[in-house]
Amino acid sequence: MRIAVIGPGAVGGTLAAWLAQAHDVTLCVRTAFERLEVETPQGPLVASPAVLTDPAAAAPVDWVLVTTKTYDAAGAAAWLAGLVGPETRVAVLQNGVEHVERFSPYLPADRITPAVVDIPAERAAPGVIRQRRMGWIKVPAGADGETFVALFAHTPIEVTTTDDFTTVAWSKLALNCAGAVNALTLKPSGIAHRDDIAAIMKSLVAECVAVGRAQGADLPDDLPEQVVAGYRAGPADGINSLHADRLAGRPMEIDARNGVIVRKGAAHGIATPVNAMVVALLEAAGA
Ligand SMILES: NC(=O)C1=CN([C@@H]2O[C@H](COP(=O)(O)OP(=O)(O)OC[C@H]3O[C@@H](n4cnc5c(N)ncnc54)[C@H](OP(=O)(O)O)[C@@H]3O)[C@@H](O)[C@H]2O)C=CC1
């Protein structure tokens, strides 16, 4: 299969390195680099796919994987005119619950495969990545979902379809909205061991659960406790992607990860004061 990865950073670079072991992969980059070096849970993985820096040089492929940050959607979309032909499928692998809405201005919605990714990965430099856990990806059931899953058949990453993408996406959002505490405190995952921080994380997740249920997600009552337990069980030095953005002085996915809970909560008449406070604090911190 011919696969183009737009934005091969932490997640996209990891996936591109795995995919390049069996497919014809092209990297569509903003900052040029020569090869991918990924430290995976199974050891080092190296790949040297073709690298494009100019959207005008892009040609149609079978699959496009969009792995930029949500706030770089317009820049990512500039690649689509060249990469998308009549048969091309486009997967959006980003956090949040608005994958299809975000790219609908650029593509018919039925060409877009939204993907929830749980693969903790950290980028040390362009093309140099640490994949912390093998992780998983979930896409909606259907013909495109099955084809997407097959792309990863040769990899140890667990890639599956789901009949309830809404629940999967809101469950992941519950994890991500709690991760705002790391960007706020500039402390890695282990900060969740503090009971006062854990209480804030649970409040963020409880609001996410209320809004997610109103959006049709099937979320358990104890999800706040599950999220905190998950953070506590993971590596204490893990840096989530929101935290990484703040450390690097980049924009942050505040709107996609916490703002969305406030926006959609308002539409349902559900109060979300803790997420609203976090959005205000992170926006002020990043300004
Ligand atoms: N990191 C993680 O552990 C996880 C992240 N996610 C989600 O995955 C998505 C990607 O995150 P992550 O991989 O961490 O992000 P990164 O910041 O590591 O990578 C994003 C990449 O997109 C590139 N980019 C931006 N604009 C363009 C453009 N116009 N053309 C080409 N490339 C472009 C950036 O280039 P440049 O090198 O110039 O900055 C960068 O390499 C996010 O939605 C995140 O929330 C989900 C699960 C885990």
Ligand SMILES: CC(C)(CO)C(=O)C(=O)O
């Ligand atoms: C939860 C985590 C760390 C891994 O999937 C993530 O989604 C992120 O860093 O954005």
